[in-house]
Amino acid sequence: MQEHSIRLFPDPVLRRTASKVTKFDHELRLMINAMESVMRTQPDGIGIAAPQIGISKQIAIVDVSPRIPGAKRILLINPVILKTEQETISREGCMSLPEYSAYLKRFNRVMVGWYDEKGAYHSKWAEGIEAICIQHEVDHLMGKLFIDRVVCLKSDMIPRKAKTKS
Numbered sequence: 001m002q003e004h005s006i007r008l009f010p011d012p013v014l015r016r017t018a019s020k021v022t023k024f025d026h027e028l029r030l031m032i033n034a035m036e037s038v039m040r041t042q043p044d045g046i047g048i049a050a051p052q053i054g055i056s057k058q059i060a061i062v063d064v065s066p067r068i069p070g071a072k073r074i075l076l077i078n079p080v081i082l083k084t085e086q087e088t089i090s091r092e093g094c095m096s097l098p099e100y101s102a103y104l105k106r107f108n109r110v111m112v113g114w115y116d117e118k119g120a121y122h123s124k125w126a127e128g129i130e131a132i133c134i135q136h137e138v139d140h141l142m143g144k145l146f147i148d149r150v151v152c153l154k155s156d157m158i159p160r161k162a163k164t165k166s
Protein backbone atom coordinates (compact mmCIF):
# COMPACT_ATOMS: atom_id res chain seq x y z
CA MET A 1 0.00 0.00 0.00
CA GLN A 2 1.22 3.50 -0.76
CA GLU A 3 2.49 5.85 1.92
CA HIS A 4 -0.23 7.84 3.60
CA SER A 5 0.00 11.22 5.21
CA ILE A 6 -2.44 13.66 6.73
CA ARG A 7 -4.62 15.50 4.22
CA LEU A 8 -5.02 19.15 5.02
CA PHE A 9 -7.99 21.44 4.46
CA PRO A 10 -9.06 22.29 1.71
CA ASP A 11 -8.21 18.87 0.23
CA PRO A 12 -11.44 17.78 -1.56
CA VAL A 13 -11.31 14.27 -0.05
CA LEU A 14 -12.19 15.89 3.29
CA ARG A 15 -15.45 17.15 1.78
CA ARG A 16 -16.62 13.89 0.24
CA THR A 17 -19.17 11.61 1.92
CA ALA A 18 -17.18 8.45 2.59
CA SER A 19 -18.56 5.20 1.23
CA LYS A 20 -19.66 2.39 3.50
CA VAL A 21 -17.34 -0.53 4.09
CA THR A 22 -18.85 -3.67 2.57
CA LYS A 23 -15.87 -6.05 2.64
CA PHE A 24 -14.29 -6.98 5.94
CA ASP A 25 -11.12 -8.29 4.38
CA HIS A 26 -7.35 -7.98 4.31
CA GLU A 27 -7.52 -4.72 2.38
CA LEU A 28 -9.63 -3.21 5.17
CA ARG A 29 -7.01 -4.24 7.74
CA LEU A 30 -4.30 -2.56 5.65
CA MET A 31 -6.32 0.66 5.63
CA ILE A 32 -6.77 0.47 9.41
CA ASN A 33 -3.01 -0.10 9.87
CA ALA A 34 -2.26 2.92 7.68
CA MET A 35 -4.63 5.07 9.76
CA GLU A 36 -3.03 3.91 12.99
CA SER A 37 0.49 4.62 11.83
CA VAL A 38 -0.46 8.15 10.72
CA MET A 39 -2.30 8.71 14.02
CA ARG A 40 0.82 7.67 15.94
CA THR A 41 2.82 10.40 14.20
CA GLN A 42 0.56 12.93 16.00
CA PRO A 43 1.47 12.61 19.67
CA ASP A 44 -1.67 14.38 20.89
CA GLY A 45 -4.05 12.76 18.39
CA ILE A 46 -7.13 11.12 19.92
CA GLY A 47 -8.94 10.24 16.72
CA ILE A 48 -8.58 9.83 12.99
CA ALA A 49 -10.99 9.27 10.11
CA ALA A 50 -10.02 7.50 6.88
CA PRO A 51 -10.64 10.56 4.64
CA GLN A 52 -7.90 12.32 6.62
CA ILE A 53 -5.37 10.01 4.98
CA GLY A 54 -7.09 10.18 1.58
CA ILE A 55 -9.29 7.06 1.90
CA SER A 56 -12.96 7.88 1.33
CA LYS A 57 -14.32 4.98 3.42
CA GLN A 58 -16.36 4.98 6.62
CA ILE A 59 -13.59 4.01 9.03
CA ALA A 60 -12.55 5.94 12.13
CA ILE A 61 -10.41 5.31 15.18
CA VAL A 62 -11.09 6.95 18.53
CA ASP A 63 -8.53 6.54 21.29
CA VAL A 64 -8.85 9.01 24.13
CA SER A 65 -6.35 7.18 26.38
CA PRO A 66 -3.87 10.13 26.19
CA ARG A 67 -6.57 12.14 28.00
CA ILE A 68 -8.42 9.44 29.94
CA PRO A 69 -5.95 6.82 31.17
CA GLY A 70 -7.30 3.32 30.67
CA ALA A 71 -9.77 4.28 27.93
CA LYS A 72 -10.02 1.64 25.22
CA ARG A 73 -9.37 2.32 21.56
CA ILE A 74 -12.51 2.00 19.44
CA LEU A 75 -12.38 1.13 15.76
CA LEU A 76 -15.57 2.44 14.18
CA ILE A 77 -16.63 1.06 10.82
CA ASN A 78 -19.83 2.47 9.27
CA PRO A 79 -20.62 4.27 12.55
CA VAL A 80 -24.01 5.86 13.15
CA ILE A 81 -24.96 8.11 16.05
CA LEU A 82 -28.26 6.69 17.25
CA LYS A 83 -29.10 8.93 20.21
CA THR A 84 -27.77 12.13 21.73
CA GLU A 85 -28.13 13.74 25.16
CA GLN A 86 -26.92 16.84 26.99
CA GLU A 87 -25.83 19.65 24.72
CA THR A 88 -22.41 20.97 25.57
CA ILE A 89 -19.78 23.33 24.22
CA SER A 90 -16.52 21.73 23.22
CA ARG A 91 -13.20 23.18 22.18
CA GLU A 92 -11.86 21.20 19.25
CA GLY A 93 -8.99 21.02 16.88
CA CYS A 94 -8.26 18.79 13.94
CA MET A 95 -5.13 17.31 12.39
CA SER A 96 -6.45 18.47 9.01
CA LEU A 97 -6.73 22.08 10.20
CA PRO A 98 -3.67 22.35 12.41
CA GLU A 99 -3.73 26.13 12.72
CA TYR A 100 -6.98 26.53 14.65
CA SER A 101 -9.19 25.31 17.39
CA ALA A 102 -12.74 26.48 18.03
CA TYR A 103 -15.68 26.29 20.39
CA LEU A 104 -18.69 24.47 19.04
CA LYS A 105 -21.90 22.74 20.10
CA ARG A 106 -21.79 19.00 20.68
CA PHE A 107 -23.51 16.43 22.86
CA ASN A 108 -21.93 15.16 26.06
CA ARG A 109 -23.52 11.71 25.61
CA VAL A 110 -24.07 9.82 22.39
CA MET A 111 -25.17 6.30 21.61
CA VAL A 112 -23.15 5.03 18.68
CA GLY A 113 -23.57 1.87 16.63
CA TRP A 114 -20.72 0.52 14.51
CA TYR A 115 -19.08 -2.56 13.02
CA ASP A 116 -15.66 -3.91 13.97
CA GLU A 117 -13.01 -5.15 11.54
CA LYS A 118 -14.58 -8.62 11.51
CA GLY A 119 -17.99 -7.24 10.61
CA ALA A 120 -19.57 -7.71 14.06
CA TYR A 121 -22.02 -5.02 15.18
CA HIS A 122 -21.61 -3.13 18.46
CA SER A 123 -23.32 -0.22 20.14
CA LYS A 124 -22.73 1.74 23.32
CA TRP A 125 -23.25 5.03 25.10
CA ALA A 126 -20.12 7.18 25.11
CA GLU A 127 -19.59 10.21 27.33
CA GLY A 128 -17.48 13.31 27.62
CA ILE A 129 -14.32 13.58 25.51
CA GLU A 130 -14.92 10.16 23.95
CA ALA A 131 -18.46 11.15 22.88
CA ILE A 132 -17.17 14.41 21.42
CA CYS A 133 -14.36 12.69 19.56
CA ILE A 134 -16.85 10.19 18.09
CA GLN A 135 -19.04 13.08 16.86
CA HIS A 136 -15.98 14.76 15.34
CA GLU A 137 -14.91 11.60 13.49
CA VAL A 138 -18.44 10.73 12.28
CA ASP A 139 -18.59 14.27 10.87
CA HIS A 140 -15.38 13.58 8.90
CA LEU A 141 -17.04 10.54 7.32
CA MET A 142 -19.90 12.81 6.18
CA GLY A 143 -17.51 15.36 4.65
CA LYS A 144 -18.06 17.74 7.53
CA LEU A 145 -15.36 19.64 9.45
CA PHE A 146 -15.54 21.28 12.86
CA ILE A 147 -15.37 24.73 11.27
CA ASP A 148 -18.81 24.02 9.74
CA ARG A 149 -20.28 23.89 13.24
CA VAL A 150 -18.69 27.05 14.55
CA VAL A 151 -21.40 29.55 15.37
CA CYS A 152 -19.33 32.69 14.91
CA LEU A 153 -16.14 32.38 12.85
CA LYS A 154 -14.84 35.70 14.07
CA SER A 155 -15.09 35.13 17.80
CA ASP A 156 -15.04 31.34 18.07
CA MET A 157 -11.94 30.49 16.05
CA ILE A 158 -8.76 30.48 18.05
CA PRO A 159 -5.28 30.26 16.53
CA ARG A 160 -3.53 27.64 18.53
CA LYS A 161 -0.20 26.35 19.58
CA ALA A 162 -0.35 22.86 21.04
CA LYS A 163 -3.79 21.40 21.63
CA THR A 164 -5.36 17.98 21.36
CA LYS A 165 -6.02 17.02 17.78
CA SER A 166 -8.55 14.56 16.50
Ligand SMILES: [Zn+2]
Nearest residue numbers: 094095096166
Ligand atom coordinates in the same frame (compact mmCIF):
# COMPACT_ATOMS: atom_id res chain seq x y z
ZN1 LIG B 1 -10.58 16.05 12.60
